[in-house]
Amino acid sequence: MxxxxxxxxxxxxxxxxxxxxxxxxxxxxxxxxxxxxxLPKGTEHFLSDVHGEHEAFEHVVRNGAGSIWRKIEEMFGDALTKPERRNLATLIYYPELKGPLMLRSVADRDEWSRLTLIRLVRFCRSLTAKYRRETVRGFLHSHVADTIEELLYDQQGVESKTAYYQSQIDTIVATGSTLTFITTLAELIQRLAVARLHIIGDIYDRGPGAHIILDSLMQYHQVDIQWGNHDILWMGAAAGSEACIANVIRFSLRYGNMETLENGYGISMLPLASFALETYQDDPCELFIPKLPKDHNFTSQEIRLLAQMQKAITIIQFKLESQVIKRRPHYLMNDRLLLDQIDYARGVITLGGVEHPLRDTLFPTIDPAAPDALTPQEQSVMDKLLQSFLNSRKLQQHTRFLFANGSLYLVHDGNLLYHGCVAMNEDGEFRAFNVDGESFRGRTFLDRVDRLARQGYFDIDNPAQKQYGMDVMWFLWCAPQSPLFGKEKMATFERAFIADKATHVEQRNPYYSLRDTPQSARKILAEFGLDPDRGCIINGHVPVKVGKGESPIKANGRLIVIDGGFSRAYQKETGIAGYTLISNSRYLLLAAHQPFESTHKAVSEELDIDTATEVIATYPRRMLIGDxxxxxxxxxxxxxxxxxxxxxxxxxxxxxxxx
Incomplete structure (x- = not known):
């Protein structure tokens, strides 16, 4: 007191x-x-590395990682056949799509409407036990709130109320309001089934719908985000970092994924396309043919243009990154000044004292005397792209949302959530990063770079401080010390220009082997002020290779990796289509998902994601909000x-x- x-x-x-x-x-x-x-603690849902796969993301969020289906089985397992239960589940997931289909297909619309409304109301009632009445009302649209409340909190079975309750249902049907109330009740079930959503990084890149995912997250009732390396890259681009902008564009071109850039954020690629056509018109750019899915619909001319554009922005990226490295010598990245290591006359590059022939020696925009200087034409392209990123209203909205609801890590209910790693040395000690004679490591380092990233976006009074912060966002994308990247180098240059695959290897930080040990996990938990005997680390970033026998549960349960391959690009490697974690008032449950085909099939064929669940922790007593x-x-x-x-x-x- x-x-x-x-x-x-x-x-x-x-x-x-x-x-x-x-x-x-x-x-x-x-x-x-x-x-x-x-009241019992609400159910929380943890997702990681969704990588723009918006349809799979939406489905997993709508079905609560299978929690809604489990509740249907519990409540209606004896009363409804399995096809009827699947029908009810699909209706709850996609009421706006499935409802009209059902009304057109049933023989007796009124009877189906009454039964469906009664089942949905019963389902809602079972979920409202964890919520205050005013909280539930806050989830409802004002024009239906009074009626829904009467249905949910009416004492059915009391003789004087039963007729009243039935009259409400009958009147909803008679007035043609069935679909409105089905949709409202289904959306309420989705909200009540999961109280809070945790995204453990990497919303962006690979898949086409990162902007769609962020639109959904902005409407979600309670969400937090731990930034991933792909997220911070886009956030840096939105802040105005030219190095981040070049990386965003190169990555999008590499995978032929321009949907988020062009249609999501309205970023015009015309300046880059015009420059690439003029500068590389006689260059086949064969090393830059994009990695496209088998069902792509690009023409050969479009693929050629994508390759030319990718080479153009890649060279610009290397120049801009060299400028950052020279501007920030304390990043200790001089070994990545690769343009300085090329013998342009002989077409070779020297790495670690070893000469490697270059697979491509056509560099019309590079001056060997000043290899990291942009040509006037390249600078013009970057000036125009910079303005497009800064003026994209949707991108700026999403970036502000990521800053407001996100961070590098989150301490939550005794657990530690982060995307990448806490950088460590081989001996298990936290790796130090030195700035002006001061050493940062572990939690203090994450706190520092988190603050500097915010400075890079929000500072408007001090251009030097803003530039410092923007450079930190690029650092977080690809530097060896970065807690989001967690590798000794990003081998973009080597993979593009050097045949020797030994140079392509990106050595991971020792954290990724040490995290399997209870000692390291306990050390990290203690560093963040958590109880090593009870806390748990929830981690993403590196896909778990389930097909090769790797387990997502590490360090005797002290660390759980939930990146199982949401992105289709990773599913051959992982063998599944992602993990999600569910924490309710009774236990911690790990769900392993199989690939999701499409929203259309989910609705028309009632195909849910096949999910295998495993209880990995049971609480000694039911967890309450007070805990x-x-x-x-x-x-x-x-x-x-x-x-x-x-x-x-x-x-x-x-x-x-x-x-």
Whole structure:
């Protein structure tokens, strides 16, 4: 309880009294908040590395990683046949698509409508036990809220109420409002089934719909995001980092995925296309043919243009990155100044004292005397691209959302969430990063670069500080010390220009072998102030190769990797289509998903993602809200309200009004 004689406490309590202006108001708030602590903890859903696969993402979010199906099995397993249960599940996942199809196909529309509404109401009632009534109402549209509340909280079975309840259902059907209420109830089930969504990084790249995923996340009721290396790259591009912009464009061209850039964010590629056609018109650019899916619909001319554009932006990228490395010598990346290591006359590059012939020696825009200087034409292209990124309203909205709801890591309910790694040395100690004589490692390093990334986006008063922050975002994308990248180098140049595959290897940080050991996991948990005996690390970034026998559960359960290959590009390697983690009031459950075909098939053929689930931890007793971080915050509010109540009764603060 705050000290009632403290001027600071009294100032705060006076502010609090504006919200709770009387003894009765403060007492009522204490009663409501205290009761809230006794509700079961809501179900939380953890996803990682969705990589633009918006249809699979939407489906997993809509079905709560299988939690809605499990509830249907529990509630209706004996009453409905399996086809009927699948029909109900699909209707809940896609009410706006499945509802009209069902109404057109059933023999008796009115009877189907009544039965369906009753089942959905029953389902909702079972989920509302974890929520306060006002919370549920907040999920409803105002024009249906009163009716839905009557259906949910009506005491069915009480004789005087049963006819009233049935009359409501009949009137909904008679007035042609069935689809409106089915959609409302289905969306309410989706919201009640999962209280909070955690995204453990890498929303962007590979798949075509990162912008669609972010639109969905912005509408989600409660979400947090731990940035991945692909996310910070796009965030750096939105901030104005030219090195990040070049990387974003090169990556999109490499995989023939221009959907997010052009249609999602309205970034015009015309300046780059015109420059590439003029500069590389006689260059076959064979090393830059994009990696396209088998079902692509690009013409040979379009593929040639994509290759020319990719080579053009790749050379620009190498130049811009060299400028960053020279501008920030403390990054210790001089070995990546590769343009300086080329003998342009002989067509070879020297790496680690070894000469390698270049597979492509046509560099019309590189001056060997100043290899990292952009030509006037290249600078013009970058100036135009920069303006496109800065002026993309949708991209800027998404980036602000990522900053507001995201971070490099999250400490949550005794667990630690992050995308990549906490950089370590071979001996298991945290790797130090030195800046102006000061050493940063472990949590302090993550806190530092998190703050600098925000500085790179939000600073408008100090251009030098903004540039420093933007350079940090590029650092987080590809530097050896980066907690998001976690490799000793990004071998973009080697893979493009050197045949020797030994140079293509990207050695991982020792963290990725050490994390299998309980000792390292416990060390990391302790570094972030968590209990090593109870806490758990939830990690993404590196796909788990299930097909080769790798387990996502490491360090005797202290660390769980949930990147199982959401992106189709990784599924041959992983053998599955992603992991998700579910935490409810009773246990921690790991779900392994099989590939998702399409929304169309999910609706028309009622194909759900085949999901295998495994309970990996069972709580000794049912977890309540009072046991969570949110519960501790609520308890803090209760303590403050008790102090306010004491101040009212001691005459230290006057009531503003009487209730």
């Amino acid at each position: 705050p000290n009632k004689d403290s001027d600071i406490s009294l100032k705060y309590l006076n502010l609090l009294s504006e919200k709770h202006p009387s003894i009765q108001a403060a007492s009522t708030a204490i009663i409501n908040l205290t009761a809230l602590l006794q 969570t971080d949110r519960g501790r915050e609520i308890q803090g509010q209760i303590d403050e309200l008790h102090a306010l109540l004491h101040a009212y009764r001691e005459g230290l603060i006057k009531e503003h009004r009487l209730d």
